[in-house]
Amino acid sequence: MTPLPQPGELLMVDIPGPTLDDDTAAHLQRHGIRSVCLFGKNVQSEPQLRALCADLRAVLGAGALIAIDHEGGAILRPAFWPFAPGAMTLGAADAPALTEAVSAALARQLRRVGVNWNFAPVLDVNVNPANPVIGERAFGADSAAVIRHGRAALRGHAEAGVAACVKHFPGHGDTVLDSHLALPTVPKPRAALDATELAPFRALLPESPAVMTAHIVYPALDPQHPATLSRAILTDLLRRDWGYEGVIVTDSMGMQAIDGHYGRGEAAVLALGAGADLVMALGRREAQDATLVAVAEALATGRLDPAQMSASLGRLRALAQTFPAQVAHTPDPGADEALFAQAWAAGLTAYRTPQAPPPGSHILLVAWRAPERHNVSEAGADAETLARELGTVYDVQLHPFERPETLDWPALRAHGKPIILATTARHRAPALQGAQPDLHLALYNPYAALDVDAPALITYGFRPEARRSVLAWLRGEQTADGTAPF
The missing domain is CATH 3.20.20.300 (Glycoside hydrolase, family 3, N-terminal domain)
Structure with a gap:
């Protein structure tokens, strides 16, 4: 038995x-x-x-x-x-x-x-x-x-x-x-x-x-x-x-x-x-x-x-x-830092031929103030962190938002500065379909690039290693040769 x-x-x-x-x-x-x-x-x-x-x-x-x-x-x-x-x-x-x-x-x-x-x-x-x-x-x-x-x-x-x-x-x-x-x-x-x-x-x-x-x-x-x-x-x-x-x-x-x-x-x-x-x-x-x-x-x-x-x-x-x-x-996990950085950089993807503003430019950064955690996924990078990091490349004016439907794009365009929109949320936001940035950094959900009628740089993630690859691209030190799944 x-x-x-x-x-x-x-x-x-x-x-x-x-x-x-x-x-x-x-x-x-x-x-x-x-x-x-x-x-x-x-x-x-x-x-x-x-x-x-x-x-x-x-x-x-x-x-x-x-x-x-x-x-x-x-x-x-x-x-x-x-x-x-x-x-x-x-x-x-x-x-x-x-x-x-x-x-x-x-x-x-x-x-x-x-x-x-x-x-x-x-x-x-x-x-x-x-x-x-x-x-x-x-x-x-x-x-x-x-x-x-x-x-x-x-x-x-x-x-x-x-x-x-x-x-x-x-x-x-x-x-x-x-x-x-x-x-x-x-x-x-x-x-x-x-x-x-x-x-x-x-x-x-x-x-x-x-x-x-x-x-x-x-x-x-x-x-x-x-x-x-x-x-x-x-x-x-x-x-x-x-x-x-x-x-x-x-x-x-x-x-x-x-x-x-x-x-x-x-x-x-x-x-x-x-x-x-x-x-x-x-x-x-x-x-x-x-x-x-x-x-x-x-x-x-x-x-x-x-x-x-x-x-x-x-x-x-x-x-x-x-x-x-x-x-x-x-081996100490720190030994894999270079491997992970290489992998993040290799996946960096250009969509609709994005162009970076010249380093040193005055730019307006539009970003989620504090993205939330969703189920199994961790929360994306917050607006202050992104502004601080992009500040190593540009003179950044930050415009954080809580909900994308509150954004007044004609008023934002009236600032007269190149606008970089950073999307850092787990889910897509239909309210971004009327967005008018000069450059879209899709730092989490890659399909957000389909919602914003602008050239995009897609990272497929918001981790520090991903953001460092973005900064290298903005400085002209790195290409974006990845292939998008759409």
């Missing part, structure tokens, strides 16, 4: 803060939890993060899986290491060897502190410029390019000894809804899915230790259930038809696409029954407890097949054995 796993062995949870408190440690041990996902609330410094991972490893045991979203670009929790560019910067540079090197460097950062699982790379094909959650997190809008760079990113992770996790299966690149906030549907026929969304996953499954599911309904694959809860997608397609034997992990079950429609406990049981090996039961303790109770009941009553759950447990243990959560003595 197949022994039943503990419910906690099939769940991944998060923890409250930067240290492992006694109550949380007891909770993890009591339920046999082996998997934890770290977020910004858990990260303060390299020594602190290393100590936290050591404490987690002591509690979780030899099968510990300590994960984090460490994609690059806007999806980086540690602020104490050099910032790697995100996927679309690398796609714009289109040098797979560079993508591999950057990915290996990201993975080395994680191994340095004892994190053994990175929820990257993103294999979504961002064919929808209005996508509110993927955008520059994707390598591009072409499935062949995503395959090319996804393979390079997987190689980089494998070289550094960190488990990668491709996401968001079957593809989040053609949605207009954010699954953190709603339940999206992608109503494409199967042939279109095969050619675009599914192509990178199918091509790269042999090299992917793990796959993360998307909370999206694909009627051509399953007209009723989102992929995370779909046996037709996770078991019939991914396991049976494509022969995938790696780990299947859900995205966070606290996202409204799931929590707002199914509830935590029932959704976890449905996901495990559908073929997921690990459910991300993130959030408050009550939600974790509700998930544990529901899974325990489903195991006890036979609603969850013991043989299937045992197979899931075997896959999770194999992943932890192949990629142990042990600290590695890697």
Whole structure:
């Protein structure tokens, strides 16, 4: 008779803060939890993060899986290491060897502190410029390019000894809804899915230790259930038809696409029954407890097949054995600063032939006063920081704004100075469609360049390394040779 796993062995949870408190440690041990996902609330410094991972490893045991979203670009929790560019910067540079090197460097950062699982790379094909959650997190809008760079990113992770996790299966690149906030549907026929969304996953499954599911309904694959809860997608397609034997992990079950429609406990049981090996039961303790109770009941009553759950447990243990959560003595992350700077610069993209005002000019900088953080992405650069940095090239007059619809462009033009507009928000702003700058610096969402009828310089990110490449371009010290995904 197949022994039943503990419910906690099939769940991944998060923890409250930067240290492992006694109550949380007891909770993890009591339920046999082996998997934890770290977020910004858990990260303060390299020594602190290393100590936290050591404490987690002591509690979780030899099968510990300590994960984090460490994609690059806007999806980086540690602020104490050099910032790697995100996927679309690398796609714009289109040098797979560079993508591999950057990915290996990201993975080395994680191994340095004892994190053994990175929820990257993103294999979504961002064919929808209005996508509110993927955008520059994707390598591009072409499935062949995503395959090319996804393979390079997987190689980089494998070289550094960190488990990668491709996401968001079957593809989040053609949605207009954010699954953190709603339940999206992608109503494409199967042939279109095969050619675009599914192509990178199918091509790269042999090299992917793990796959993360998307909370999206694909009627051509399953007209009723989102992929995370779909046996037709996770078991019939991914396991049976494509022969995938790696780990299947859900995205966070606290996202409204799931929590707002199914509830935590029932959704976890449905996901495990559908073929997921690990459910991300993130959030408050009550939600974790509700998930544990529901899974325990489903195991006890036979609603969850013991043989299937045992197979899931075997896959999770194999992943932890192949990629142990042990600290590695890697080179100082500062050594990768030049590599990241090279990558940011290589992705810099000119759109509509932008021209920089001559250095020393008097310019008017129009920029968001203080961009806000959105879901998984960090907040962009604020107006004062940009003005201070551009002040090393120009005599800058700053015009910060809270909302783009308040901008009076005829009045701004009346200043008689060249106007540089810097967009630093996660989402596009339709109110910018009447903007009249001389130069647009698209420092976050690259598709903002489509909203502003002006020449643009696109960075695909707002990190300091990206901004330094912009300053070099403004001084005439650097070209912008990247290729835009539109």
